[in-house]
Amino acid sequence: SQKIEQNSEALNIQEGKTATLTCNYTNYSPAYLQWYRQDPGRGPVFLLLIRENEKEKRKERLKVTFDTTLKQSLFHITASQPADSATYLCALNNAGNMLTFGGGTRLMVKP
Amino acid sequence: GAGVSQSPSNKVTEKGKDVELRCDPISGHTALYWYRQRLGQGLEFLIYFQGNSAPDKSGLPSDRFSAERTGESVSTLTIQRTQQEDSAVYLCASSPGQGHNQPQHFGDGTRLSIL
Numbered sequence: 001s002q003k004i005e006q007n008s009e010a011l012n013i014q015e016g017k018t019a020t021l022t023c024n025y026t027n028y029s030p031a032y033l034q035w036y037r038q039d040p041g042r043g044p045v046f047l048l049l050i051r052e053n054e055k056e057k058r059k060e061r062l063k064v065t066f067d068t069t070l071k072q073s074l075f076h077i078t079a080s081q082p083a084d085s086a087t088y089l090c091a092l093n094n095a096g097n098m099l100t101f102g103g104g105t106r107l108m109v110k111p
Numbered sequence: 112g113a114g115v116s117q118s119p120s121n122k123v124t125e126k127g128k129d130v131e132l133r134c135d136p137i138s139g140h141t142a143l144y145w146y147r148q149r150l151g152q153g154l155e156f157l158i159y160f161q162g163n164s165a166p167d168k169s170g171l172p173s174d175r176f177s178a179e180r181t182g183e184s185v186s187t188l189t190i191q192r193t194q195q196e197d198s199a200v201y202l203c204a205s206s207p208g209q210g211h212n213q214p215q216h217f218g219d220g221t222r223l224s225i226l
Contacts (some may be wrong), residue, residue, distance in 0.1 A: 003155040004153075032212045043115070043202050043217030044154070051212075089153060093212065098167070101146075 001028040004102035006090060012108045019077040021105045023090035026071065028100075029094035033073050034068055039088045040106065047088075048075075080109045113137070115218035122170065123224045126195060132188045132221045136205030143180055144200045144215060145188050147172075161185060177190050190223075198225045 003026040013019050023033070032051045036044035050057040050066045057064045063076040077084050087104040094096070094100045116135040124130055136143050141162045146154040156170040160180040171177070175193075180186040190197055200222050204215035 008169070034212075034214065041219065043204070043219045044215075049212065049214060091154075093186035098156055098159065098169075099144075099215065100156065101154040103151075 002094065002100075004028070004092065004100060006089065006102040006105045008103060008105070010106040010108055012110065013080055015080060015082060015109055015111050016109075017080055019084065019107055019109070021075040021088050021107065023073040023075065023102055024071060025092060028092055028094060029068075029072070032049050033064075033090060033092045034099065035062075035064055035073075035075050036089040036091065036101075038089060044089055067110075077107075080107075082109045085109050087088045115203055115205055115216050116136075117201075117218035117221050118219055119218065121222045123226065124193060125226050129189065129191045130193055130223065132190075132223070133199050134186045134188070134203030134218060136184070136186070136203070137207075138217055139183075140205035140207050140216070141183050142206045142208065142213070143186050144204045145178055145186070146204065148200045148202055149222070150199075157188070157201075170212045179219075181183055193223075195225045198223055 005024045034049045035047045038044040048064045050064050061078045065074045085108050087106045089104040091099045091101045118133045125203040145157040148154050158178045159167040175191045178188045200220040202220040204217045206213040206215045
């Protein structure tokens with residue numbers, strides 16, 4: 001069956017460190033993958049999109065990698081800040097080309 | 112400019128009642144999506160509208176759920192004879208183009224509680 005797996009346990013890190021979140025998928029062949037941020041009580045906000053032929057994408061303190069062999073995307077936040085605390089969702093296109101979301105990982109950055 | 116607007120922000124109703132949720136997409140966005148998000152879980156796709164094409168209803172969980180959209184404007188999601196398992200946040204998103212690889216712009220959702 002198709003799965004998108006993100007660590008359901010919260011990731012706790014110290015301010016200034018690099019946060020790394022993982023998105024693994026099974027039985028998908030996505031052409032692209034997106035990452036979103038969601039704060040409590042709010043809708044998700046788009047952060048980055050990476051295509052299957054791109055190994056890495058950067059935007060300010062954010063970096064996303066996409067390994068179609070490992071079927072995995074890593075999402076990094078460098079020099080993390082308490083304001084980065086949120087839930088981060090990965091999403092990829094299924095065979096019908098509809099975007100399918102993972103369950104998200106909650107990040108807590110402590111001052 | 113204005114983002115995606117959803118109303119009401121909260122809705123509490125009794126089991127068996129019908130509810131109607133509204134979404135105002137970003138002006139000019141041709142694609143509109145509805146999702147359901149249960150507590151602590153990811154987004155579950157419900158329905159997709161693209162311009163004047165027939166909607167993709169493949170995610171609707173039962174025939175109690177329906178949605179409409181007039182042209183490229185407002186959409187309403189209707190749940191008839193609500194059940195307790197319908198309790199969730201219902202999120203609407205719009206995007207400017209036809210491809211599903213376009214970033215989606217979300218509203219803050221309607222939190223639906225069925226007593």
